[in-house]
Amino acid sequence: MKRVVVVGATDGLGKALAAEYASRGGWVALVGRGREKLEAVRAEIAGRFPDATVTAVACDLRERERIAPAFREAVASIGHCDLFLFNAGVMFHGDGVTSEPERDRETMEVNAVAAVEMLGYAANYFRAAGRGQIAGISSIAGDRGRKGNPAYNASKAALTTYLEGLRNRLFPYGVTVSTVKPGFIGTKMTAGKAGLFWVVAPEEAARIVADRLERRHEVFYVYRRWGLLGLALRHVPRFLFKRIGPP
Amino acid sequence: MNGEPRPERVEGFGLYNFSVSPVYRPASLDELRNVLARCRARGERPVFRGAGRSYGDAALNPGGPVVEMTGLAAIHAFDEATGVVRAGAGLTIGELWRFSIPRGFWPPVVTGTMHVSLGGALAVNVHGKNGWKRGTLAEHVEGVSILLRSGEAEWVAKDDLRFSGIVGNGRADEPVVEVALRLKKVATGYLDVEGFATPGLAATLAALDEAKEAWEYVVAWTDGFAEGASLGRSVVHLANEHPSRSGEPAGFSEAEQLADVKTGPLPVPLMLLGLRLTAKGPQMRAVNAAKYFAGKLAGRTRYRQSLVAYSFLLDYLPGWNQAYRPGGFIQYQLFVPKARAEEAFARALRLQHEHGVVSTLAVLKRHRPDPFPRAYAPDGFSLALDFPVTRGNAQRLLRLCRAFDRLLLDCGGRVYRAKDCVGSAERLAAARAAAP
Numbered sequence: 246m247k248r249v250v251v252v253g254a255t256d257g258l259g260k261a262l263a264a265e266y267a268s269r270g271g272w273v274a275l276v277g278r279g280r281e282k283l284e285a286v287r288a289e290i291a292g293r294f295p296d297a298t299v300t301a302v303a304c305d306l307r308e309r310e311r312i313a314p315a316f317r318e319a320v321a322s323i324g325h326c327d328l329f330l331f332n333a334g335v336m337f338h339g340d341g342v343t344s345e346p347e348r349d350r351e352t353m354e355v356n357a358v359a360a361v362e363m364l365g366y367a368a369n370y371f372r373a374a375g376r377g378q379i380a381g382i383s384s385i386a387g388d389r390g391r392k393g394n395p396a397y398n399a400s401k402a403a404l405t406t407y408l409e410g411l412r413n414r415l416f417p418y419g420v421t422v423s424t425v426k427p428g429f430i431g432t433k434m435t436a437g438k439a440g441l442f443w444v445v446a447p448e449e450a451a452r453i454v455a456d457r458l459e460r461r462h463e464v465f466y467v468y469r470r471w472g473l474l475g476l477a478l479r480h481v482p483r484f485l486f487k488r489i490g491p492p
Numbered sequence: 493m494n495g496e497p498r499p500e501r502v503e504g505f506g507l508y509n510f511s512v513s514p515v516y517r518p519a520s521l522d523e524l525r526n527v528l529a530r531c532r533a534r535g536e537r538p539v540f541r542g543a544g545r546s547y548g549d550a551a552l553n554p555g556g557p558v559v560e561m562t563g564l565a566a567i568h569a570f571d572e573a574t575g576v577v578r579a580g581a582g583l584t585i586g587e588l589w590r591f592s593i594p595r596g597f598w599p600p601v602v603t604g605t606m607h608v609s610l611g612g613a614l615a616v617n618v619h620g621k622n623g624w625k626r627g628t629l630a631e632h633v634e635g636v637s638i639l640l641r642s643g644e645a646e647w648v649a650k651d652d653l654r655f656s657g658i659v660g661n662g663r664a665d666e667p668v669v670e671v672a673l674r675l676k677k678v679a680t681g682y683l684d685v686e687g688f689a690t691p692g693l694a695a696t697l698a699a700l701d702e703a704k705e706a707w708e709y710v711v712a713w714t715d716g717f718a719e720g721a722s723l724g725r726s727v728v729h730l731a732n733e734h735p736s737r738s739g740e741p742a743g744f745s746e747a748e749q750l751a752d753v754k755t756g757p758l759p760v761p762l763m764l765l766g767l768r769l770t771a772k773g774p775q776m777r778a779v780n781a782a783k784y785f786a787g788k789l790a791g792r793t794r795y796r797q798s799l800v801a802y803s804f805l806l807d808y809l810p811g812w813n814q815a816y817r818p819g820g821f822i823q824y825q826l827f828v829p830k831a832r833a834e835e836a837f838a839r840a841l842r843l844q845h846e847h848g849v850v851s852t853l854a855v856l857k858r859h860r861p862d863p864f865p866r867a868y869a870p871d872g873f874s875l876a877l878d879f880p881v882t883r884g885n886a887q888r889l890l891r892l893c894r895a896f897d898r899l900l901l902d903c904g905g906r907v908y909r910a911k912d913c914v915g916s917a918e919r920l921a922a923a924r925a926a927a928p
Contacts, residue, residue, distance in 0.1 A: 246508070246886035246889060246890050269887055270886070270890035271886075271890065296891055317555060318555075320554055320555075321554040321555035323554075324509060324511070324552075324913075325510050325554055369499070370499075370512050373498070374501045376818070
C-alpha cells in the first residue's frame with residue numbers, strides 16, 4: 246500500500262528499487278529522462294507486477310523548469326507519496342588526471358543542485374503531510390575527495406550533507422530522511438571500471454535498501470563492511486591519502 | 493506571503509489517503525467566486541470538499557488546491573407543503589435534521605454519519621439503509637444551483653439534461669452551491685426496529701430481499717471472521733416508521749432524538765481507548781463473534797428507536813476513525829447484481845481468509861438500480877468491508893483488493909466513489925469505458 250516516487254528510475258539501482266517496491270504491492274511513480282525508455286521501463290515493471298500501479302513522469306534534471314512540475318505530477322499520479330527516493334545521478338569517467346570543467350559542472354548540476362531542488366519540494370510536501378520518508382542515494386565516494394573524480398566526490402558530499410540537514414530539519418515533523426551509500430553496484434555506471442570489489446547486483450541491493458528503509462535506518466551502506474571501509478577511509482591522514490588514496 | 497493558504501495535509505475519513513494541498517475555505521458565494529477566479533488565473537483545477545467524510549480520496553486533490561464548501565451552509569427556504577428545503581451545499585445532514593425534525597420532516601436518504609454535506613453527498617450520490625425503497629440521494633433532489641465559470645449562479649432543475657451530469661460528478665469545474673432536497677414527512681421521529689440473527693450468507697441475503705418491500709430500512713451487520721457453514725452469518729436490522737399514537741411522544745425534538753443514542757456504561761473516551769487498542773488486532777474476531785451470538789441469543793427483538801439513533805451509528809463514538817492511525821483504514825464496498833450476489837460475496841468473504849486479512853466490520857445492504865449515468869447501485873446487494881491498514885498487512889491487503897477488483901469485473905459489479913481508493917488500473921479502465 247506504500248506509495249513511492251523514484252527519481253532516476255530508468256536504469257540500475259533506481260529501476261531495481263522501483264521494481265522492488267512494485268513487487269511489494271503499491272503505487273510507484275517513475276521519474277526519469279528519455280520518455281520512450283521510461284515508458285518501456287514502466288510497462289516492464291507493470292507487466293511483471295500486475296498488482297502494482299506504476300506511473301511514469303519524464304523529467305531531465307538538467308532542465309530546471311521541469312523539476313517542480315515533475316515532482317507535482319509524480320505525486321499526483323499515485324495520489325500521495327509515502328516515500329520519495331532520489332536516485333538520479335551522473336558520473337563521467339575521465340582519464341583521472343585531466344579536469345573536464347563542463348562535465349564537472351553537469352555532475353554538480355544533476356547530482357547536487359537538481360537533487361537539492363527536488364528534495365526541497367519533497368521536504369516541504371512531507372513537512373505539511375506530517376509524516377513520510379525521504380531517501381537519497383548518495384555514495385561512499387562523497388566521504389573523501391579523491392584524485393580520480395573530484396566533482397563526483399564533491400557532488401555526493403553535498404548530497405550527503407544536504408540530506409543530513411534535511412534529517413535534522415524534518416525530525417520534529419515525523420519525517421525520516423535516509424542517506425544510502427550503496428557501494429559498488431553492477432550497473433551501467435560501474436560497467437568496465439577496473440578495481441571494483443564487493444559488487445552487488447542492483448536487484449539484491451534494492452531489496453536490502455528497501456528492507457532498511459522499512460526499518461527507517463538513517464544512514465547505511467548496502468553491505469555493512471562498506472561502513473567499516475568508509476570509517477577507515479575517513480580517518481586516513483591527508484598526507485597519506487594524497488599519496489596512496491584510491492582513485 | 494501573498495495571502496494564499498499554505499499547503500496542508502488533507503485526509504480522507506479512512507486516513508489512509510491524503511493530499512498536501514492549499515485549502516480555501518470561502519464563507520460566502522462572493523468569496524468562492526474570488527477563490528475560483530484566482531485558481532483559474534493560475535491554471536489550477538480545484539477539488540471541492542464538503543465535510544470530509546468520504547473514506548477514500550474523493551475529496552482530495554493530489555495535484556492542486558482544495559476548496560472546502562462547509563462555509564456555504566445556510567438554509568435558504570423551506571416549503572412545509574412540499575417538504576422541499578433549499579440550502580447551501582455545505583450544510584450537513586446533521587444540521588438539516590436538526591432543522592427539519594421539529595417540523596416533522598426527515599431527509600429521505602441519510603448516510604451512516606450525519607456529518608456529510610449535501611454537496612458532497614450529491615457528488616458521490618450517497619445511499620442509505622433504505623437503498624431499495626428510496627434509492628440514492630439524487631432521486632430526491634429537485635434541482636441544484638451551480639456556480640458557472642462566468643461567476644453567475646444558475647439553477648439546474650432535475651429535469652434539465654445537465655442534472656444527470658452533475659450527479660456523482662466529484663470532479664466538476666462548476667461547483668454545486670445550493671441543493672433543493674425534498675424531505676420526507678414523518679408521523680413521528682421514531683422507528684420500529686426488528687432485529688434477528690441469520691446463520692449464513694444465503695439466509696442473510698434472503699432475509700434482506702424478503703424484507704425489502706415491507707420495511708423501509710433493511711441492513712445486516714455481518715461477521716467477516718466466520719467461515720465454513722457460518723460464512724456470512726449476520727444480524728439483520730429492519731425498520732419502519734413508528735406510527736403516531738396519542739399519548740406517546742412524537743420524538744420531534746433534538747433532545748428526544750439524541751436520548752436514544754446510547755453508548756453503554758463506559759464513558760466515550762474509555763471506549764475510544766478500547767477501540768484504539770483492539771481495532772487492528774485479533775481481538776476483533778471475538779468482538780464480531782460476541783456480537784453475532786448476542787443477536788442469536790436475543791432471538792427476534794423489537795424495539796422503538798429514534799431516527800437519529802438508528803441512522804447514524806457511525807456517530808456514536810466521535811473520532812472513532814482516529815483509532816486506526818497511523819495507517820488508517822480502507823473500505824471496499826462491492827455492489828453486485830442480485831443474481832450473482834451470493835456467489836460473489838461468498839467468494840469475497842473467503843478471499844479475505846485466503847489472503848489473511850479479515851474485515852473488522854462488514855455490512856450488507858439491498859439496493860435498487862441507480863438511474864443516473866454515473867450509477868453504481870444495481871438491482872442487487874452491496875457488501876462493505878472495513879480493513880485497517882498496517883505495516884504488517886499492507887501487501888496482503890493490496891492483493892486482496894486486486895482480487896476483489898477481478899471479482900467485480902467478473903460478476904458485473906461496481907464500486908462506490910465515496911469509498912473507493914485502491915482501484916486497479918484494469919478496473920478503472922473498465923469503469924472509464926462504461927462511463928458516459
